[in-house]
Amino acid sequence: MTNWERFVDSFFNARVAVEYFPKIVEGFWLTIVLAACIIVTGLAAGLLLAVVRAFAIRPLNLLIIFVVDLFRALPPLVIIALLYFGLPAAGLSMDGFVCAWIALAAVLMAFSEEIFWAGITAVPKGQWEAARSTGLGFLQTLGYVVLPQALRMTIPPLTNRTIAITKGTALASVVAVPDILGAANAGVSFSFNPTPLTMGAAAYLVLFLPVVIFGRWVETRFAWKR
Amino acid sequence: MAIVEATGIHKHFGALHVLKGVDLVVEEKQLVFVIGPSGSGKSTLLRCLNRLEEPSGGAIVVDGVDMLSPRTDINKARQRIGMVFQSFNLYPHMTALGNVTLALRKVLGLGRAEAEKRGQAALDRVHLADRAGHFPGQLSGGQQQRVAIARAIALEPRVMLFDEPTSALDPELVGGVLEAMRELRQDGMTMVVVSHEMAFARAAADRVVFMADGAVVESGTPDEVFGNPQHERTKAFIGQIGRH
Ligand SMILES: Nc1ncnc2c1ncn2[C@@H]1O[C@H](COP(=O)(O)OP(=O)(O)OP(=O)(O)O)[C@@H](O)[C@H]1O
Numbered sequence: 001m002t003n004w005e006r007f008v009d010s011f012f013n014a015r016v017a018v019e020y021f022p023k024i025v026e027g028f029w030l031t032i033v034l035a036a037c038i039i040v041t042g043l044a045a046g047l048l049l050a051v052v053r054a055f056a057i058r059p060l061n062l063l064i065i066f067v068v069d070l071f072r073a074l075p076p077l078v079i080i081a082l083l084y085f086g087l088p089a090a091g092l093s094m095d096g097f098v099c100a101w102i103a104l105a106a107v108l109m110a111f112s113e114e115i116f117w118a119g120i121t122a123v124p125k126g127q128w129e130a131a132r133s134t135g136l137g138f139l140q141t142l143g144y145v146v147l148p149q150a151l152r153m154t155i156p157p158l159t160n161r162t163i164a165i166t167k168g169t170a171l172a173s174v175v176a177v178p179d180i181l182g183a184a185n186a187g188v189s190f191s192f193n194p195t196p197l198t199m200g201a202a203a204y205l206v207l208f209l210p211v212v213i214f215g216r217w218v219e220t221r222f223a224w225k226r
Numbered sequence: 227m228a229i230v231e232a233t234g235i236h237k238h239f240g241a242l243h244v245l246k247g248v249d250l251v252v253e254e255k256q257l258v259f260v261i262g263p264s265g266s267g268k269s270t271l272l273r274c275l276n277r278l279e280e281p282s283g284g285a286i287v288v289d290g291v292d293m294l295s296p297r298t299d300i301n302k303a304r305q306r307i308g309m310v311f312q313s314f315n316l317y318p319h320m321t322a323l324g325n326v327t328l329a330l331r332k333v334l335g336l337g338r339a340e341a342e343k344r345g346q347a348a349l350d351r352v353h354l355a356d357r358a359g360h361f362p363g364q365l366s367g368g369q370q371q372r373v374a375i376a377r378a379i380a381l382e383p384r385v386m387l388f389d390e391p392t393s394a395l396d397p398e399l400v401g402g403v404l405e406a407m408r409e410l411r412q413d414g415m416t417m418v419v420v421s422h423e424m425a426f427a428r429a430a431a432d433r434v435v436f437m438a439d440g441a442v443v444e445s446g447t448p449d450e451v452f453g454n455p456q457h458e459r460t461k462a463f464i465g466q467i468g469r470h
């Protein structure tokens with residue numbers, strides 16, 4: 001075999017590709033489900049924390065800032081490992097999928113809270129005053145006047161951050177979740193051929209390239225114009 | 227009958243004593259005009275009246291409601307006090323009609339159709355009925371300020387507070403806003419106006435209040451305060467403005 005033939009046989013082996021294609025597809029759907037779970041819960045929790053923070057209750061805000069900084073500082077893989085390998089020692093064991101979900105959702109919560117909060121504080125004080133002067137309450141002002149403007153400002157940074165954290169779903173393969181990377185790794189160890197990894201990379205591209213392009217579009221679309 | 231009765235209002239910002247026992251009485255259908263040098267506390271006084279700013283002491287009664295009582299529902303009380311700001315503060319994500327109807331729907335609880343009917347009528351009063359569907363970014367500064375006036379009068383307040391409503395406008399746009407205010411006055415609205423538009427004060431004000439250093443120095447009819455000021459500070463201030 002020439003070098004070229006060896007290269008093609010390793011990374012683009014048709015027989016191996018056909019054999020492991022179904023596993024990769026299963027991993028593909030699992031990655032999508034995991035990502036969806038992370039995005040929905042992570043963003044919801046981040047928004048909730050930012051709204052709570054707007055009430056300006058000092059002890060509560062210090063707690064929020066602490067939690068947010070904690071999850072921004074810890075590497076996601078460390079959180080996943082703590083949940084998966086550490087918690088059983090405390091008599092609580094969770095499925096790898098759930099560990100990855102909770103860990104990455106917590107990280108997305110932390111980063112998105114900061115972004116939502118920055119958006120809320122960027123809305124001019126005059127908006128609050130105008131709304132309150134017409135008799136709208138605090139929550140009504142937040143909901144109808146401030147958040148719609150804040151969210152619009154946060155969409156571009158939020159999209160980028162969400163994409164970055166969602167790519168972290170690949171970490172779930174470390175705790176035995178058969179997502180794309182998990183399925184590809186398993187394929188490699190059974191076939192002694194790295195072709196499943198090539199397919200895995202292709203699957204990630206199919207999944208994330210449109211999302212990245214969408215993020216680019218969002219960034220230009222929502223460039224702030226008043 | 228007095229609509230606004232503020233007595234002995236004090237306001238501190240930390241160590242800064244901004245209002246030092248200000249009294250202000252506004253009778254029904256009166257237009258009271260407040261003037262004074264920058265930093266004298268005019269805006270702070272206005273903002274204390276609807277409690278956007280919390281007074282440190284004193285009493286404020288608006289339309290019979292004790293504004294500083296803990297038993298007063300402040301959101302309810304604010305419905306009767308319209309406010310117009312120097313920087314308009316329209317909601318940029320809503321149309322002119324949306325700006326006007328938000329409080330009608332969420333505060334008064336009107337249905338959409340009823341709110342839009344009243345909102346349109348309010349826009350009509352400031353001659354902007356044809357701009358109902360425009361967003362603030364598509365309106366001139368003068369039009370935006372008139373929408374802000376419509377937003378306030380749609381709630382049918384008992385008194386309107388204006389904090390330098392024309393100061394952020396290009397000169398050619400000032401007239402339209404003053405005209406809207408003049409019409410409001412003719413319709414019998416009670417108004418407190420902080421402004422530097424002296425010609426408007428002479429033409430429309432019942433009483434002029436001159437403030438300096440957080441206190442009312444003197445007050446009287448426009449003729450008295452502008453034509454024959456009693457205090458040195460008033461004379462100096464009027465003289466200065468006259469030269470512009
Ligand atoms: N939120 C605040 N915190 C601290 N100081 C404030 C605050 N708001 C106003 N002040 C101070 O209070 C004083 C009175 O301010 P105010 O805005 O009432 O004056 P004004 O008469 O409206 O002046 P201008 O003509 O410039 O609008 C000023 O010294 C100002 O710096």
Ligand SMILES: [Mg+2]
Pocket residue numbers: 268269270389390
């Ligand atoms: Mg002012």
